[in-house]
Amino acid sequence: MKNNKAICSxxxxxxxxxxxxxxxxxxxxxxxLNEDYFHELVPHSSKVEIEQSQSFSGELLGSLQRxxxxxxxxxxxxxxxxxxxxxxxxxxxxxxxxxLYQILICSSLIKQTLKKNNxxxxxSNSRNLLNxxxxxxxxxxxxxxxxxxxxxxxxELKRLLRAILTMEERIKNTMVQLMTRARSENWLQGDQVVxxxxxxxxxxxxxxxxxxxxxxxxxxxxxxxxxxxxxxIIELNNxxxxxxxxxxEEENRILRELTAYFRPMDGQIQESFYxxxxxxxxxxxxxxxxxxxxxxxxxxxxxxxxxxKTANPLFILAGKDVVLLDLKLNNxxxxxxxxxxxxGKTVVLKxxxxxxxxxxxxxxxxxx
Numbered sequence: 001m002k003n004n005k006a007i008c009s010x011x012x013x014x015x016x017x018x019x020x021x022x023x024x025x026x027x028x029x030x031x032x033l034n035e036d037y038f039h040e041l042v043p044h045s046s047k048v049e050i051e052q053s054q055s056f057s058g059e060l061l062g063s064l065q066r067x068x069x070x071x072x073x074x075x076x077x078x079x080x081x082x083x084x085x086x087x088x089x090x091x092x093x094x095x096x097x098x099x100l101y102q103i104l105i106c107s108s109l110i111k112q113t114l115k116k117n118n119x120x121x122x123x124s125n126s127r128n129l130l131n132x133x134x135x136x137x138x139x140x141x142x143x144x145x146x147x148x149x150x151x152x153x154x155x156e157l158k159r160l161l162r163a164i165l166t167m168e169e170r171i172k173n174t175m176v177q178l179m180t181r182a183r184s185e186n187w188l189q190g191d192q193v194v195x196x197x198x199x200x201x202x203x204x205x206x207x208x209x210x211x212x213x214x215x216x217x218x219x220x221x222x223x224x225x226x227x228x229x230x231x232x233i234i235e236l237n238n239x240x241x242x243x244x245x246x247x248x249e250e251e252n253r254i255l256r257e258l259t260a261y262f263r264p265m266d267g268q269i270q271e272s273f274y275x276x277x278x279x280x281x282x283x284x285x286x287x288x289x290x291x292x293x294x295x296x297x298x299x300x301x302x303x304x305x306x307x308x309k310t311a312n313p314l315f316i317l318a319g320k321d322v323v324l325l326d327l328k329l330n331n332x333x334x335x336x337x338x339x340x341x342x343x344g345k346t347v348v349l350k351x352x353x354x355x356x357x358x359x360x361x362x363x364x365x366x367x368x
Contacts, residue, residue, distance in 0.1 A: 016353040017314045029284040031075035043360030053362030059119045060286035071109045091255040098147040101139045107272040130272045160247045167240045189225040199237045201227040294364035303331035310367040312351045
């Protein structure tokens, strides 16, 4: 159901409680982009499109009524990756691949679920959903469950990480020896090796900073501590920095390579994402219908209104007692309500307006 130019005023939506329905839908959708969609949702004027929307939602409502809802989970907003992949040589980051991975998993599950016998409309409209175990495996080869790059994402990365660990251990052992000597000579201002800009340093008393040959890289705000990088490990630190730079370069190369793998699939990924987004809209409407125990209203263009045992959705959602409403109008131009104050006349009018708006948005109505 597309959002169209409003056929009612904003004040009318507020008066009849339609904004409460909008809010409920926005809070229960699984795609963040649909929050704005539902916030701006307005009635449609095309009977054909409304009935089509009802049918799409109806198939999903059926899955809820059978206690076998479709396995739709949170749908991340991956629209940013489409503009990135359009640039040759660009690379997606770990967050991008995590979102893409969720879409691929969801797309595969949904495609396997939407069988023709229970979901004839969705089966036809979801045939282009991606269902690629190879694409999923390509991401799993690079990232672990927390979406940190795996040590063995490439042979080169594995070699570099091992070399970095070896060098860090070598630096640590050297610093321990220097630290032990400085402690015995009472040169230290602290009791731990300090790291500055990725390099290990000794915290020496400012008066003792020349006792160990090296470079004073920094000093404390109080001026009492000098952070000295001993000459003995400067070369080791330089080698470590070079290894870490190579590690970053290798990680970026892996990301570029993985991005390049998915670039030819960009169109399929976009289509799958938008199908899932569309599916979430109708599934959210189906969830509301299920919550309200609602039925599909029959539409007509003759001005007839027939309500049997209808309940105001706002009362149901708020857990309030509901007085059911029966109303029949045969193309009447005027509805005259009479009765005592606080007798429910305003509720009837507001309910009638809310039913009409919900029906024209393709929603279901709590009625007989």
